[in-house]
Structures are given as structure tokens and as C-alpha cells.
Amino acid sequence: MQRDILQRPTLTGRSIGNIKSHNLRAVLLTLLHQGPTSRVHLAQLTGLSSTTITNLIAELLEQGIVAETGKEGNAEGRNGNNRSGAGRPPTLVSIVPTARYAVGIHFGVDTVRVGVTDLFGRLRCYQVLSHPTDIAATELLEQVIPLTDATIGQAGISRAALVGLGVGASGLVDLVNGVNVLAPNLGWRNVPLREIFARRLGLPVFVDNNVRAMALAEAMFGVGRGVNILAFVYGRVGVGAGFVVDGNVYRGSLAGAGEIGHMTMIPAGGAACRCGNTGCLETLVSEPEIVRLARALAARAPDSILAASLAGNGPTADPGDAAAAQLRVMADAPDTPIERIFAAARAGDRAALSLLDERAFYIGTALANIVNLVNPDMIILGGLFAAGADLMLERIGETMRRRAFAGLGDRVALRVTGYGRKVGVIGAAALALDTFFYRQQAPVEVAA
Numbered sequence: 001m002q003r004d005i006l007q008r009p010t011l012t013g014r015s016i017g018n019i020k021s022h023n024l025r026a027v028l029l030t031l032l033h034q035g036p037t038s039r040v041h042l043a044q045l046t047g048l049s050s051t052t053i054t055n056l057i058a059e060l061l062e063q064g065i066v067a068e069t070g071k072e073g074n075a076e077g078r079n080g081n082n083r084s085g086a087g088r089p090p091t092l093v094s095i096v097p098t099a100r101y102a103v104g105i106h107f108g109v110d111t112v113r114v115g116v117t118d119l120f121g122r123l124r125c126y127q128v129l130s131h132p133t134d135i136a137a138t139e140l141l142e143q144v145i146p147l148t149d150a151t152i153g154q155a156g157i158s159r160a161a162l163v164g165l166g167v168g169a170s171g172l173v174d175l176v177n178g179v180n181v182l183a184p185n186l187g188w189r190n191v192p193l194r195e196i197f198a199r200r201l202g203l204p205v206f207v208d209n210n211v212r213a214m215a216l217a218e219a220m221f222g223v224g225r226g227v228n229i230l231a232f233v234y235g236r237v238g239v240g241a242g243f244v245v246d247g248n249v250y251r252g253s254l255a256g257a258g259e260i261g262h263m264t265m266i267p268a269g270g271a272a273c274r275c276g277n278t279g280c281l282e283t284l285v286s287e288p289e290i291v292r293l294a295r296a297l298a299a300r301a302p303d304s305i306l307a308a309s310l311a312g313n314g315p316t317a318d319p320g321d322a323a324a325a326q327l328r329v330m331a332d333a334p335d336t337p338i339e340r341i342f343a344a345a346r347a348g349d350r351a352a353l354s355l356l357d358e359r360a361f362y363i364g365t366a367l368a369n370i371v372n373l374v375n376p377d378m379i380i381l382g383g384l385f386a387a388g389a390d391l392m393l394e395r396i397g398e399t400m401r402r403r404a405f406a407g408l409g410d411r412v413a414l415r416v417t418g419y420g421r422k423v424g425v426i427g428a429a430a431l432a433l434d435t436f437f438y439r440q441q442a443p444v445e446v447a448a
């Protein structure tokens with residue numbers, strides 16, 4: 001029987017396996033970030049011997065993980081000075097994106113998104129489950145597990161081709177145990193996500209915070225590829241950030257880094273936040289808060305575009321409505337109050353425009369704080385900050401640049417995610433791809 005090069009080594013005293021994992025990690029990550037690369041160039045970039053590279057690539061070729069994709073043709077400076085000698089140019093090697101797949105599960109506040117991606121984070125299939133915000137974890141998981149099975153089935157791939165499952169959880173996660181310690185917006189405490197999914201789905205599972213997962217997706221496959229210090233800032237019901245530094249997710253001591261939604265913006269007299277504090281960023285720029293403020297504006301001006309737009313929304317699409325609170329798999333084309341507010345602003349409603357401008361000022365102020373603290377090369381916006389970028393990005397950027405220290409903000413590239421609402425599920429899959437494929441980490445064994 002053929003030995004699987006990607007077989008997961010155990011953590012107990014398999015030093016040869018560990019060295020091989022280390023070398024594989026270097027090769028796979030280099031191929032991901034560089035694209036098609038010659039063996040000689042791979043040796044230069046990884047610092048591994050050409051013999052090691054030749055052997056690893058031979059095994060990866062045999063298993064269909066990489067393919068030879070032609071000759072090194074372009075005049076990239078660093079490719080040009082390899083010492084492959086005279087004669088034909090070296091053959092390039094690249095990852096075969098469909099050689100393996102990963103499953104991602106993204107937990108939002110009222111939706112769960114499940115998807116299967118290839119090795120480049122491209123979604124092969126994708127499902128959305130909407131649910132009431134106060135659902136118990138056990139009840140929701142009973143729906144998510146069969147949905148995940150169905151999504152894997154729909155992908156039309158062999159289960160053996162799955163490297164694992166990544167879970168983007170809301171709030172605080174205990175990474176060591178894969179437990180969702182606290183999800184204030186769902187009212188969850190200590191939900192053992194890894195243990196449940198590993199046992200029920202029979203896959204290696206890695207759980208992390210959902211916004212951190214999005215940051216990883218951008219760094220591996222998206223707008224943030226090749227960026228040294230990347231911050232991803234997301235806002236929906238919750239507001240959070242994820243940081244990737246030199247390709248590594250920055251998590252902090254207790255995996256609590258990035259909780260910018262609970263950055264104090266109004267030290268005295270601010271509104272109560274679900275975290276128990278007051279005056280948090282989340283109380284100013286979250287989706288429910290913007291919708292609440294817009295409804296108040298619409299009530300004062302019943303003839304406005306905003307009022308018409310929000311009324312046209314109809315009661316059934318309101319997340320607080322009983323009909324919307326039923327579990328259902330839905331198409332991912334939301335007609336939500338926030339989209340109605342954006343539509344009103346785009347149609348020229350003055351109150352809506354000024355409301356969003358005000359919110360953009362707070363978001364920009366928060367970004368200036370991030371710039372002063374982390375000094376990133378790039379900040380990528382997601383969630384409603386991306387969906388309303390045409391209305392808010394200018395003010396967000398202007399505020400960030402003006403309020404950041406000593407012109408640091410001028411050097412930050414401010415971008416919007418290209419993944420739209422799928423960034424969370426791609427991020428969740430990226431957790432599994434990063435952990436179990438590109439970094440060759442051994443999964444934690446879960447008793448059956």
C-alpha cells in the first residue's frame with residue numbers, strides 16, 4: 001500500500017516525521033505564496049537542500065498534490081539567477097488546488113454558513129442556514145451536522161480528499177480544547193465545538209474566532225496575500241478584528257486579540273453593550289445599532305426615501321420577526337434592513353447619508369486606534385463595512401488618516417474584502433487548510 005506523505009504524524013516521539021512535516025510545511029507554504037516555482041528556486045526560498053526538495057516533490061507528484069506546469073519563463077529577477085546550468089529552462093512545480101479540500105463552518109449571529117473549498121480557498125459548494133439568535137447550541141448543532149454532511153456530499157468529492165474541518169466561532173475560543181468559551185451575541189458558554197464535530201463528522205477539527213479566520217483567508221488567498229502585517233476588521237451584529245503577522249495569525253495570550261468591538265469609545269455615558277460594559281465600539285457601529293438609529297430617523301420623516309425603503313422591507317425579513325426566526329436554508333441574497341438603509345442612502349436620502357457618515361467617523365476612529373497599536377501595512381474591511389463601502393469608505397479612511405499618530409495612517413492600504421458574505425466560510429475552511437495541510441499540524445485525537 002502506498003504511504004501517504006500527508007499522513008498526520010503523531011506527536012509522540014516521531015522526530016523523523018516531525019522533520020518531514022517541517023520541510024513539507026516550508027515547501028507547501030512557499031508554493032502557495034509564490035505560485036509555480038522551480039525546484040532550484042524552491043531550495044533557495046526554503047533553505048532546504050536540492051536533494052530534499054527533489055525527494056519531497058517526487059512524493060508530492062506521485063500523490064497528485066503538485067504538478068509540473070511548464071517552464072520558468074518570465075524574467076522575474078530572483079528566478080533569473082538560478083544555477084540550473086545551460087540548456088533547457090527548469091520545470092515549474094505548482095500545487096494542484098483540487099488535490100485536497102477543506103470544510104468550513106462559519107457561525108454568525110443568525111446564520112451558519114457551511115462550505116467546501118479547494119486548496120486555494122475557492123468554494124466548491126456552499127449552504128446558508130438561518131436561525132433565531134437565541135437558539136441553544138445543541139439545537140443548532142443538530143441542524144448544522146446533517147447540513148455539513150449534505151454539503152460534503154454535494155461537493156462530489158471523496159471524503160478521503162478532505163484535510164479537515166475549520167470552524168469560525170463567534171466570540172472567545174479556547175484554542176487548545178476547541179471550546180467556544182463565550183459567544184455573547186448568541187448567549188453561548190463553553191460549547192465544545194471541536195469534540196462534537198470531530199465525533200459526529202469524523203474529521204480533524206480546528207476552531208478559532210470567526211473574524212480571525214477571515215483575516216487568515218485574506219492573507220492566504222485574498223486581498224491580503226503577501227502583506228506582512230494585515231488587519232481585518234469586520235462588523236455585523238458583532239464587531240471584531242483579526243491580525244496576521246508574517247503569515248501567522250496573531251491570537252494573543254488567551255486568544256482574545258482583536259476584540260475591537262469592545263474597545264471603549266465613550267468612557268462615560270455610552271450605551272450598554274452585551275459584554276456588560278458601556279460605550280463600546282459595538283454600541284456605535286454594529287448593524288442592529290445602525291438599523292435602530294435609521295428606524296428612529298424614518299419615524300420622524302415618514303415621507304422620506306429612508307422610511308419608504310425600510311417599510312418596503314416588510315416584517316418577515318426582520319431578524320427579530322418570528323417568521324424569520326424559523327430555521328431554514330436560504331439563498332444568500334439578503335434583503336435586510338441594513339441593505340435597505342444603504343439603498344436609501346444611494347438614492348440620496350439625506351438623513352441616511354448623514355447617519356452613515358457619522359458611523360464611518362466612529363469606524364475610522366477605531367481604525368486609527370488600530371493603526372497606533374499595531375501599525376499594519378493593510379486593513380481590510382468586511383461585513384457591513386464592506387457592503388456599505390461606497391457610502392462610508394471615504395470618511396473611514398479620511399478619519400483614520402487624520403487621527404492616527406504622525407502620519408502612520410497615510411501608509412496603511414485600506415481595502416475591502418473581495419469575498420463579500422462568503423468571507424467567513426472561506427475563512428473557516430482556511431483554518432483547516434492552514435492547520436492540517438499547509439502547516440501539517442497533527443490533529444488532536446478525539447475518542448469516538
Ligand SMILES: [Zn+2]
Nearest residue numbers: 262273275280
Ligand atoms: Zn462591549
